[in-house]
Amino acid sequence: xxDQQRPGDRADAFVFTPRKNGxxxxxxxxxxxxxxxxxxxxxxxxxxxxxxxxxxxxRRAALGAAFPGERLVVPAGQLxxxxxxxxxxxRAATDYAYLTGDTADGGCLVLTPNADGGHDAVLYLKPxxxxxxxxxxxxxxxxxxxxxxxxxxxxxALFAVATADVRTLPEALRSGTTALRVVRGHDADVDALVDExxxxxxxxxxxxxxxxxxxxxxxLADHRLVKDEWEVAQLQRxxxxxxxxxxxxxxxxxxxxxxxxxxxEGTFFLRARVxxxxxxxxxxxxxxxxxxxxxxxxxxxxxxxxDLLLLDAxxxxxxxxxxxVTRTMPVSGTFTDLQRKVYDLVxxxxxxGIAAVAPGRPFGDFHKAAQxxxxxxxxxxxLLEGPVERILELGLQRRYTLHGxxxxxxxxxxxxxxxxxxxxxxxxLEPGMVLTVEPGLYFQPDDLTVPEELRGIGVRIxxxxxVTEEGRTVMSAGLPRSSAEVEAWLAERLPRA
Ligand code: GLY
Ligand code: MN
Ligand code: MN
Numbered sequence: 001x002x003d004q005q006r007p008g009d010r011a012d013a014f015v016f017t018p019r020k021n022g023x024x025x026x027x028x029x030x031x032x033x034x035x036x037x038x039x040x041x042x043x044x045x046x047x048x049x050x051x052x053x054x055x056x057x058x059r060r061a062a063l064g065a066a067f068p069g070e071r072l073v074v075p076a077g078q079l080x081x082x083x084x085x086x087x088x089x090x091r092a093a094t095d096y097a098y099l100t101g102d103t104a105d106g107g108c109l110v111l112t113p114n115a116d117g118g119h120d121a122v123l124y125l126k127p128x129x130x131x132x133x134x135x136x137x138x139x140x141x142x143x144x145x146x147x148x149x150x151x152x153x154x155x156x157a158l159f160a161v162a163t164a165d166v167r168t169l170p171e172a173l174r175s176g177t178t179a180l181r182v183v184r185g186h187d188a189d190v191d192a193l194v195d196e197x198x199x200x201x202x203x204x205x206x207x208x209x210x211x212x213x214x215x216x217x218x219x220l221a222d223h224r225l226v227k228d229e230w231e232v233a234q235l236q237r238x239x240x241x242x243x244x245x246x247x248x249x250x251x252x253x254x255x256x257x258x259x260x261x262x263x264x265e266g267t268f269f270l271r272a273r274v275x276x277x278x279x280x281x282x283x284x285x286x287x288x289x290x291x292x293x294x295x296x297x298x299x300x301x302x303x304x305x306x307d308l309l310l311l312d313a314x315x316x317x318x319x320x321x322x323x324x325v326t327r328t329m330p331v332s333g334t335f336t337d338l339q340r341k342v343y344d345l346v347x348x349x350x351x352x353g354i355a356a357v358a359p360g361r362p363f364g365d366f367h368k369a370a371q372x373x374x375x376x377x378x379x380x381x382x383l384l385e386g387p388v389e390r391i392l393e394l395g396l397q398r399r400y401t402l403h404g405x406x407x408x409x410x411x412x413x414x415x416x417x418x419x420x421x422x423x424x425x426x427x428x429l430e431p432g433m434v435l436t437v438e439p440g441l442y443f444q445p446d447d448l449t450v451p452e453e454l455r456g457i458g459v460r461i462x463x464x465x466x467v468t469e470e471g472r473t474v475m476s477a478g479l480p481r482s483s484a485e486v487e488a489w490l491a492e493r494l495p496r497a
Contacts, residue, residue: 017140039131044154052101053160055230060099064111064119066219071180075187076107093186094411095220097320100159124166127152173197181216221419226432234321235434236475239464241315242323243478245271250493261285261299268313276315280322281413284312291458292442307331324413324436325476326462333490335483343483346459349373349439353405357465357472361429367405370439374401406436429467438462
């Protein structure tokens with residue numbers, strides 16, 4: 001057993017990757033033998049499938065039906081090094097989580113065509129450490145270092161799908177059909193394996209294969225456009241936790257004033273880690289003029305009494321569904337007249353946008369409705385010269401609105417981005433779709449076209465909206481939206497002086 005730290009071949013790599021900072025380089029035969037014995041049987045038997053299992057089975061069947069006779073390969077992804085021997089927190093690839101419900105690293109789902117015209121699903125996973133080879137306590141990812149994994153039998157019971165040791169994936173892919181597609185870009189080893197199986201030699205064949213893989217990703221994004229009931233419930237959980245996180249931030253504003261935007265970020269993060277998996281994207285905690293930077297995630301600015309704080313944040317559930325909510329709040333608890341004027345225009349635009357969310361409406365309608373209100377307001381204020389139709393045609397309001405009014409929401413914060421345009425951007429809203437409505441106005445501190453008093457003001461209001469049979473439900477209605485509601489909400493939460 002003294003050679004247990006030898007480098008394995010690629011398939012064995014996860015088992016034999018030794019820790020990089022080991023002080024004890026060798027293991028005596030006596031110690032190795034002792035460590036391999038004396039362990040109780042901890043196999044978990046009679047596990048019930050996860051709640052999501054009927055849904056993941058249906059999603060796999062739908063995907064298989066779209067690609068008859070082809071093998072489909074959907075990897076979870078691998079840990080990514082942050083520095084030396086530490087890794088970024090792992091987040092499973094969206095399509096893998098959607099089709100399996102598993103959120104661990106290193107797995108790979110394979111759908112193989114069967115004789116009945118359907119597909120057989122096998123989930124290839126890292127098995128448990130078997131206590132024989134020393135990996136469990138010597139390996140970089142051994143169970144005594146990073147925690148217990150599911151056994152293959154446990155995973156099969158939980159995810160209601162056949163499982164196999166991921167070390168057998170190469171031989172499985174090399175056998176049988178060669179018509180295969182992979183969700184590329186998540187696991188370099190799996191991508192290389194698929195390339196090897198295909199054996200493309202010329203650039204034309206490689207380009208064709210790339211197209212096949214892209215089509216698989218597009219199909220999955222299409223399938224994810226309409227959420228099933230279980231997904232909607234997960235998104236509501238994410239939103240509800242996010243609402244509580246915003247309340248935490250309101251109560252912590254005095255401490256943020258004494259420190260920085262990082263206090264806001266950290267306060268929200270605590271809620272995200274306790275109630276969910278993580279934040280679904282980098283929290284934007286932007287005070288004062290930082291709010292005019294759309295994705296301000298440095299969060300190293302000061303939070304000042306007279307400023308607005310723009311908080312754009314979302315809790316991601318342990319099942320990896322995320323909220324995406326923005327509120328812009330006066331740090332003092334009360335908007336100045338000027339801040340209120342800007343806020344109220346954005347609010348009016350958001351009202352118009354939300355009202356345009358309904359089944360059968362073109363996806364682009366809510367954007368157009370909100371942009372029209374903003375353009376009208378900017379003309380009224382003298383920042384833009386009418387007519388409004390010309391402004392909208394030329395997009396001139398975008399100098400101050402910058403971004404689109406919303407996007408699909410789900411497992412990814414900008415969900416289904418690669419879906420077919422005719423199903424998404426140029427498609428119609430359907431019940432079960434979830435999207436954000438998030439107009440904003442951003443007056444850059446150095447924008448000479450803007451009256452001086454407006455410079456450095458940024459406001460965005462963002463809510464998560466479910467399309468229903470009847471119209472819509474604002475999932476984030478637990479937070480205040482109008483300026484008066486925001487002030488009342490802050491008054492309840494800000495500690496009294
Ligand atoms: N949080 C990024 C966005 O609102 O799209
Ligand atoms: Mn958004
Ligand atoms: Mn957002």
